[in-house]
Amino acid sequence: MESFARRMVPWATQGFPVTENVLEIGGGSGAMAEAIVQANPWVRLTTTNADPVMVEVAQQCLVRFPHAEACQADATRLPFEDESFDTVVSFLMLHHVIEWEHAVVEGSRVLRPGGALVGYDLLASRMASLVHRADRSPHRLIDPGAFKPVLDQVGLELLALRLSFGGRILRFVAQKPATR
Numbered sequence: 127m128e129s130f131a132r133r134m135v136p137w138a139t140q141g142f143p144v145t146e147n148v149l150e151i152g153g154g155s156g157a158m159a160e161a162i163v164q165a166n167p168w169v170r171l172t173t174t175n176a177d178p179v180m181v182e183v184a185q186q187c188l189v190r191f192p193h194a195e196a197c198q199a200d201a202t203r204l205p206f207e208d209e210s211f212d213t214v215v216s217f218l219m220l221h222h223v224i225e226w227e228h229a230v231v232e233g234s235r236v237l238r239p240g241g242a243l244v245g246y247d248l249l250a251s252r253m254a255s256l257v258h259r260a261d262r263s264p265h266r267l268i269d270p271g272a273f274k275p276v277l278d279q280v281g282l283e284l285l286a287l288r289l290s291f292g293g294r295i296l297r298f299v300a301q302k303p304a305t306r
């Protein structure tokens with residue numbers, strides 16, 4: 127899992143530098159957070175998750191890294207000050223947030239000017255619907271055309287938007303303008 131996450135991070139971030147004070151939303155087990163702090167020992171990273179059981183798992187995962195922590199937070203109501211992070215990362219979690227647009231709004235709110243929201247997610251497809259119906263996880267898949275208008279609404283500028291796996295996966299890098 128650890129080496130899988132190490133390979134996933136550069137792909138998921140499209141090589142975009144994950145810098146300084148980093149927030150991960152919906153971080154799950156902490157595997158991606160661990161890979162980020164291993165590759166970038168100078169970053170301070172906070173990984174968050176709505177599920178307290180997963181937060182405990184992530185805390186164990188990050189125990190060796192003094193500049194990393196895991197805490198409970200709903201991505202649609204982040205308990206952080208405005209403009210307090212340089213990078214917000216979101217890996218395969220937005221479609222599990224029913225109101226994923228609110229998570230984008232919150233991610234943008236906590237980014238400092240010049241900071242970036244970086245990640246990837248699953249788009250609506252027949253395959254994704256079948257998988258999620260089978261695993262019974264709460265979800266609301268993102269319609270292919272729905273993501274960019276939400277970025278536009280919150281004032282994030284798209285630096286990179288890529289579709290992979292036959293249009294089923296969306297990777298994104300969106301920046302908060304340096305001066306507002």
Ligand SMILES: C[S@@+](CC[C@H](N)C(=O)[O-])C[C@H]1O[C@@H](n2cnc3c(N)ncnc32)[C@H](O)[C@@H]1O
Binds near residue numbers: 175222
């Ligand atoms: C598919 S997992 C992805 C985990 C991790 N990002 C990764 O790539 O391994 C989705 C995660 O999002 C979390 N989640 C769902 N809704 C959330 C919300 N509203 N706020 C924060 N986390 C949420 C779930 O508990 C789950 O751990």
